[in-house]
Amino acid sequence: MKRPIGVIDSGVGGLTVARELMRQLPKEAFLYLGDTQRCPYGPRSEQEVRAFTWQMVNYLLRKNIKMLIVACNTATAYTLQELQENLDIPVIGVIEPGARAAIKVSQNKRIGVIGTEGTIQSKAYPRALQSIDENIRINDLACPPFVPMVEDGMLSGPEAEGIVARTLQPLKNMNHIDTLILGCTHYPLIKGLVQNEMGNHIQVISSGEETAREASLILSYQGLLNQSEEDPVHEFYTTGNMEKFRSVANSWFDQPVQVLKRIRLDHVQSSAI
Structure with missing residues (x-):
């Protein structure tokens, strides 16, 4: 067709x-x-x-x-x-596919989610994750600066690195997650920055x-x-x-x-x- x-x-x-x-x-x-x-x-x-x-x-x-x-x-x-x-x-x-992808790779069932205020407030990812496996533990974080940054084409460089570091700091203090869902389709455009900040021991998942x-x-x-x-x-x-x-x-x-x-x-x- x-x-x-x-x-x-x-x-x-x-x-x-x-x-x-x-x-x-x-x-x-x-x-x-x-x-x-x-x-x-x-x-x-x-x-x-x-x-x-x-x-x-x-x-x-x-x-x-x-x-x-x-x-x-x-x-x-x-x-x-x-x-x-x-x-x-x-x-x-894109939420349920992203949740499935994260569960496939997580070894300790501790999954982080970053997204917009609306996505995080909706609790759509916790519902999707726990509907598959009720033992999954979730830490989520709204990242308001990320979408405007991407829309403005700020995808790399010291300023972008600084924004990502400051925004993700609360999540870095949440110990033991081994997988991080990019809960906004803008975020894969700065996936490298997020990965560098969180560390290579974290599996960073996008839903595409x-x-x-x-x-x-x-x-x-x-x-x-x-x-x-x-x-x-x-x-x-x-x-x-x-x-x-x-x-x-x-x-x-x-x-x-x-x-x-x-x-x-x-x-x-x-x-x-």
Whole structure:
């Protein structure tokens, strides 16, 4: 089936998931929409996040997508069940895949989670982890500076290192975790900084690989895989600064990313249709 797969995020962070999706599903076309104008979602209310998420979803539904990937952890925490109940296409979030990936590698069942304020307050990761193994112990930490840092393209250098060190200090004082979940899809863009600060004895997990694996399984099971031999054409949209989006995207992808256009979502339906 040649219909595209939609990927939504609060900004550029979901590109980390999109890249893994493209690697594992090379025949599929993807439509990526990043709401960089209203990023970050973490400090926003649940009502705002739900409204903004539905605006992105309804925009992509007009383009006849066959699957939706919610690549924003905050949006996943607040809207995934609602989206799954209201849409007639498969909808995948990033929290449960991330939890499964962490449990696979943890040796002592002590797992740390870093994310936005909204994701951490929602307790979505503790629920997901303990629904798989009730003996998992979790230390979580909100990291508000990280998303603005990534959106501004500050991915390395002394200033970025300082921000990461100061932000992660409380987590470093929580002893014995052996695995750390990057509970925001922006964070893999600074994974090296996080790994250096936490130490190589900590397994740092992002959800992209597991999310892509789940998408592949669902598409195959439902007979939705694209069997065409034509090269797929990907489309990228943003609500904010196109050049800033393109700069971060090009630093993450192996080939130049063409951002088709900046779009407005304020006129799009902000609830289920």
